[in-house]
């Protein structure tokens with residue numbers, strides 16, 4: 873039993889670089905996902921979708937906070953466009 877255990881332990885350490893690499897990658901993806909989730913807030917006031925210009929009503933949950941401002945979106949695709957390149961839509 874002791875021998876089996878130590879063999880298993882050795883095997884799990886057999887490829888540390890690959891394991892750590894995958895872990896770091898998945899941790900980064902979860903962190904990215906978590907960050908987007910955390911920034912989702914309910915819209916406090918009526919606003920305008922910065923991507924397409926449609927009005928977004930207070931209470932909308934398709935939002936994204938950028939530079940301490942919460943923007944509302946009419947659809948997930950508008951939000952996605954904004955999140956991937958906010959400066960493009962904030963230029964005046």
Ligand SMILES: [Zn+2]
Nearest residue numbers: 921924946950
């Ligand atoms: Zn839109």
